[in-house]
Amino acid sequence: MTAFPSQLTALTRINFLFVVRLLVALFFIVVSVDKVMSPYQNFLYVVQSYQLFPEMIEEVVARIFPWIQLFLGVFLFLGLYLKWTLRAFLLMISAFLLLIGQALARQLPLSDCGCFGGLFAMDPQNTFFLDIALWLLTVIMLRSLPATSTLSLDKYFAKNEK
Numbered sequence: 616m617t618a619f620p621s622q623l624t625a626l627t628r629i630n631f632l633f634v635v636r637l638l639v640a641l642f643f644i645v646v647s648v649d650k651v652m653s654p655y656q657n658f659l660y661v662v663q664s665y666q667l668f669p670e671m672i673e674e675v676v677a678r679i680f681p682w683i684q685l686f687l688g689v690f691l692f693l694g695l696y697l698k699w700t701l702r703a704f705l706l707m708i709s710a711f712l713l714l715i716g717q718a719l720a721r722q723l724p725l726s727d728c729g730c731f732g733g734l735f736a737m738d739p740q741n742t743f744f745l746d747i748a749l750w751l752l753t754v755i756m757l758r759s760l761p762a763t764s765t766l767s768l769d770k771y772f773a774k775n776e777k
Contacts, residue, residue, distance in 0.1 A: 633765040643688035649734050650681035661729030694767020701757040708750045715743045
C-alpha cells in the first residue's frame with residue numbers, strides 16, 4: 616500500500632513536467648510568431664533600445680532571433696532533440712537575463728521590455744523575474760529529462776529504432 620503514493624507522485628511529476636514543457640514551448644512559439652509576422656524593423660527598434668550591439672549586429676539579431684525562438688519553441692513542443700533544445704533554451708534565457716539585467720543596471724529608460732512583440736507589454740523588472748522563473752523551469756526540465764520527455768518525438772524515434 617505504500618507503493619501507491621510513490622507511483623502517484625511519479626505520475627504527477629511526469630504530468631507536471633510535460634505540461635510545463637508544452638506551456639513554455641507555446642509561450643515562445645506565440646511570442647516569436649508575432650515577431651516573425653511583423654516587419655523586422657519593429658523588433659529592430661526593441662534591440663536598439665537596449666543600446667548594447669553595434670548597428671550591423673542589431674539588424675542581424677532583429678532578422679534572425681525571432682526565427683531561432685520559433686524553431687526552439689517548436690522543437691521543445693514536439694520534444695525533438697530535447698536535451699539539446701533545453702540547453703539552447705537555457706542559453707537563450709541566460710542571454711535574456713544578461714540583456715535585461717544590464718539595461719536595469721544602466722537604468723535605461725525602458726517602459727516596456729519589447730520581448731513579447733505587439734502581444735502585450737511588460738516592464739523590464741517583471742520580465743527579469745519571469746525570465747528567472749523560465750530559467751529555473753528549464754533547469755528542472757533538463758535535470759528531469761526522462762519525465763520531461765513524456766510524449767516526445769525523441770521517445771517515439773528511440774522506440775522505433777529498436
